[in-house]
Amino acid sequence: MSFITTLFHLIEWIILVYFFALNFLYLLFTILSLIGLTRHHQLSTYILFKEMLHLPSLKPISIIVPAFNEEKTIVANVHSLLALEYPNYEVVVVNDGSTDQTLKQLITHFHLKKTFRVFRKVIETASIKNIYLSPTYPKLVVVDKENGQKSDALNAGLNVARFPLFCAIDSDSLLDKYALLKIIRPFLEEPANMVAAGGIIRLSNGSRIEYGQVKEVGFPRNLLAQFQTIEYLRAFLGGRTGLSMLKSLLIISGAFGLFRKKEVLDIQGYRKETVGEDMDLVVRLQRHLREKKIPYQIRFVPDPICWTEAPEKLKSLTRQRNRWHRGLIESITYNRQMILNPRYGLIGLFAMPFYVIFEMLGPFIEFAGYLIFLFYLFKGGLNSQFALLFFMVALIFGIVISLFAILLEEYSAYQFPRFWHILGLMGASFLENFIFRQYLTLVRVKAFLDFFLGKKEW
Amino acid sequence: MTTQIYIILYSLIFLFLFTLSLFLYISIRRFVITQREKRHRYLRQAIESDILAAITSSPKNSWPVELKQYLRYPDIFTEVLLEFWQTLSGTPREQLKNIFASFLKEKYRRAISSRRLIKRVKAAKAFVIFAEEKDAPVIIQLLNDHPLVKLATLSSLTLNPQPKILESIFTSFIQETQTPLRYYFDLFTSMGKIIEPFVKKILKRSLPEEKLALLVELIGAIPLTSLYPQLLRLSIHPSKEIRVKTARALGNLSLPLEEIIDTLMLLAEDEAWEVRAQALKSLGKLRAKKALTLLAQALFSPYWYCRLNGARALVQFGEKGLKTLRKIARQKKDPYAADMAHMILEEIVTTGE
Numbered sequence: 001m002s003f004i005t006t007l008f009h010l011i012e013w014i015i016l017v018y019f020f021a022l023n024f025l026y027l028l029f030t031i032l033s034l035i036g037l038t039r040h041h042q043l044s045t046y047i048l049f050k051e052m053l054h055l056p057s058l059k060p061i062s063i064i065v066p067a068f069n070e071e072k073t074i075v076a077n078v079h080s081l082l083a084l085e086y087p088n089y090e091v092v093v094v095n096d097g098s099t100d101q102t103l104k105q106l107i108t109h110f111h112l113k114k115t116f117r118v119f120r121k122v123i124e125t126a127s128i129k130n131i132y133l134s135p136t137y138p139k140l141v142v143v144d145k146e147n148g149q150k151s152d153a154l155n156a157g158l159n160v161a162r163f164p165l166f167c168a169i170d171s172d173s174l175l176d177k178y179a180l181l182k183i184i185r186p187f188l189e190e191p192a193n194m195v196a197a198g199g200i201i202r203l204s205n206g207s208r209i210e211y212g213q214v215k216e217v218g219f220p221r222n223l224l225a226q227f228q229t230i231e232y233l234r235a236f237l238g239g240r241t242g243l244s245m246l247k248s249l250l251i252i253s254g255a256f257g258l259f260r261k262k263e264v265l266d267i268q269g270y271r272k273e274t275v276g277e278d279m280d281l282v283v284r285l286q287r288h289l290r291e292k293k294i295p296y297q298i299r300f301v302p303d304p305i306c307w308t309e310a311p312e313k314l315k316s317l318t319r320q321r322n323r324w325h326r327g328l329i330e331s332i333t334y335n336r337q338m339i340l341n342p343r344y345g346l347i348g349l350f351a352m353p354f355y356v357i358f359e360m361l362g363p364f365i366e367f368a369g370y371l372i373f374l375f376y377l378f379k380g381g382l383n384s385q386f387a388l389l390f391f392m393v394a395l396i397f398g399i400v401i402s403l404f405a406i407l408l409e410e411y412s413a414y415q416f417p418r419f420w421h422i423l424g425l426m427g428a429s430f431l432e433n434f435i436f437r438q439y440l441t442l443v444r445v446k447a448f449l450d451f452f453l454g455k456k457e458w
Numbered sequence: 459m460t461t462q463i464y465i466i467l468y469s470l471i472f473l474f475l476f477t478l479s480l481f482l483y484i485s486i487r488r489f490v491i492t493q494r495e496k497r498h499r500y501l502r503q504a505i506e507s508d509i510l511a512a513i514t515s516s517p518k519n520s521w522p523v524e525l526k527q528y529l530r531y532p533d534i535f536t537e538v539l540l541e542f543w544q545t546l547s548g549t550p551r552e553q554l555k556n557i558f559a560s561f562l563k564e565k566y567r568r569a570i571s572s573r574r575l576i577k578r579v580k581a582a583k584a585f586v587i588f589a590e591e592k593d594a595p596v597i598i599q600l601l602n603d604h605p606l607v608k609l610a611t612l613s614s615l616t617l618n619p620q621p622k623i624l625e626s627i628f629t630s631f632i633q634e635t636q637t638p639l640r641y642y643f644d645l646f647t648s649m650g651k652i653i654e655p656f657v658k659k660i661l662k663r664s665l666p667e668e669k670l671a672l673l674v675e676l677i678g679a680i681p682l683t684s685l686y687p688q689l690l691r692l693s694i695h696p697s698k699e700i701r702v703k704t705a706r707a708l709g710n711l712s713l714p715l716e717e718i719i720d721t722l723m724l725l726a727e728d729e730a731w732e733v734r735a736q737a738l739k740s741l742g743k744l745r746a747k748k749a750l751t752l753l754a755q756a757l758f759s760p761y762w763y764c765r766l767n768g769a770r771a772l773v774q775f776g777e778k779g780l781k782t783l784r785k786i787a788r789q790k791k792d793p794y795a796a797d798m799a800h801m802i803l804e805e806i807v808t809t810g811e
Contacts, residue, residue: 057640392469
């Protein structure tokens with residue numbers, strides 16, 4: 001029994017250290033984000049993005065949109081992509097063997113014609129059946145291929161894309177009209193070194209959408225979507241801006257990121273064996289460029305917006321988070337040689353250990369805390385005063401960090417127009433700490449087990 | 459039990475007060491911003507109509523006194539002037555410059571010497587856009603300032619090119635180590651042909667590859683046709699990048715001279731496929747008839763881009779080129795060549811490109 005008590009004491013200490021380290025880092029990221037957002041805002045004032053529209057050095061972009069069974073949204077989304085403000089770009093939609101009417105919808109609405117397009121097959125993909133072009137929309141290219149999952153569709157798009165920069169986006173996401181002009185900025189500032197840039201993902205739940213554009217930002221009525229709204233603000237405005245300032249960015253969301261094609265082709269595009277292709281690509285890019293000693297930059301840009309719909313049902317949210325966590329574990333284990341390896345600089349010494357301890361193992365540590373609490377509660381011997389104090393400190397930290405994220409949102413974008421939206425966000429910051437947070441911890445613990453049981457499905 | 463209640467109570471009170479203060483802060487901030495925007499809109503309208511009235515009725519250099527009252531709002535005043543400057547052209551632009559000189563210039567000149575970087579950056583933009591020839595020394599000072607100020611100056615010079623300070627800009631370009639060169643590219647492109655003698659002069663110097671590549675690209679982009687002999691000399695440069703840019707620039711000059719075509723034909727047989735691909739594209743642009751056979755042969759190249767550019771170049775020749783493409787599409791010996799010819803033929807039909 002004394003062994004178990006000693007073990008539990010040890011775990012308690014680990015949890016305590018973990019807890020304070022995590023919250024310290026989150027606060028650090030928030031402070032860095034505040035500095036980063038202010039600097040970005042100040043710099044944006046003297047070179048307006050609309051002025052960039054006429055710059056001769058603006059590089060053309062291929063937008064790659066993998067689509068699988070998206071018959072309901074594909075037409076509106078492609079229309080919105082074709083109406084973006086950018087001087088030279090193409091939209092490559094890859095129909096990844098959809099079993100519904102996705103392709104038919106595209107053919108009918110955009111008057112697609114089958115063509116005999118040949119391309120450089122730099123990356124091996126499932127076979128391409130046909131390539132379609134549209135006489136009415138010359139920017140649009142539709143690739144029809146056998147099903148091979150998202151990474152494979154993106155790779156097929158990479159093979160067919162013509163331009164030196166490519167932007168990978170989800171087919172159910174909507175890009176803000178000026179998103180490309182905003183996300184290209186780091187590539188103009190650092191043309192030689194900039195390899196990838198990520199934009200911000202915002203939730204469109206509750207917003208008014210017309211012709212593929214968010215016309216009025218709203219606050220979701222669904223409680224799950226409300227919690228996710230605050231989560232996204234925390235992750236993008238707090239986490240990614242801070243990590244980007246520390247040059248430790250390991251994720252560019254698959255929903256919206258801009259990459260230099262050459263470097264991505266050098267690492268053979270997206271890895272097919274993973275369900276977290278977005279993180280995997282960025283980690284492998286970082287690894288490749290560090291190993292080759294090529295000077296590079298990967299940055300997060302806080303103002304180009306991509307809108308996406310958050311799952312409003314527990315089942316789909318669970319599936320999504322399970323997949324994300326499995327993707328994270330896959331990327332980390334695949335690139336494990338980078339962990340604590342000085343050869344990879346800050347990425348190896350800070351970013352990778354951070355993701356291992358706080359993102360990958362974090363749910364386990366949190367879960368262990370709940371178990372120990374329950375153990376002492378039923379067995380007796382619970383220091384209720386300490387437990388309560390710890391719980392309240394955890395709660396306060398959690399809420400304060402979320403509230404800071406609302407403040408960052410207010411400074412950076414001022415997107416939520418009504419006061420009740422802010423009140424709603426504040427309420428969600430409080431409520432998400434009960435049940436929702438614990439549930440997601442459980443989901444991620446299960447994802448961990450699923451990963452080791454070899455689960456590969458989406 | 460009492461201690462526990464205190465813990466909960468104090469925590470909740472802290473949370474409540476923190477949330478409340480944050481909400482109040484956001485509310486007050488929004489209120490201030492909304493009021494400021496309202497005032498801003500109102501002032502903007504007033505300044506807009508007064509400036510419009512001034513530039514349409516007032517004789518040069520004698521501006522109505524109403525404009526003086528807006529000196530208290532220099533940011534909005536400048537914003538309106540900049541907006542008008544971008545939409546108007548010709549004499550009204552000169553008048554806007556004069557208004558700026560009469561009311562705001564001195565203020566910005568002082569701001570340029572400020573110790574605060576962001577103030578200097580903002581001042582640089584407005585000052586340079588409304589600069590006159592006599593302001594050249596100030597602009598040169600800005601070009602020697604912090605990289606961010608320099609960047610703002612260069613991007614503003616793109617909107618208001620100053621031929622008088624070209625010498626200094628080129629000196630700054632030669633000495634440049636920090637600012638991305640693309641800002642110079644945008645600036646030089648906006649200046650057009652007046653930069654020709656300067657480019658010619660500095661091409662005689664020994665330049666780092668990146669800068670030389672930019673100048674070569676510039677010759678093609680503007681285009682600076684009289685500098686084609688310099689390009690011909692660069693076609694044998696040891697750097698592949700320079701040869702690629704030279705091939706592109708020669709095509710962009712649109713000068714179907716014998717010596718240019720011969721140089722491009724030589725580049726089309728370069729050891730680097732990237733140079734070959736670019737030369738083929740340029741030969742297509744120049745519709746160099748004597749290169750027809752070479753372009754047709756390019757479709758049998760093992761390099762995808764050479765095949766693509768060769769095929770696209772053939773399209774430029776009209777029926778003659780299309781005939782060659784059809785012939786290649788029909789042949790069975792090289793399926794890659796046939797596929798490429800086929801694709802280009804279809805591309806013309808489908809997208810008209």
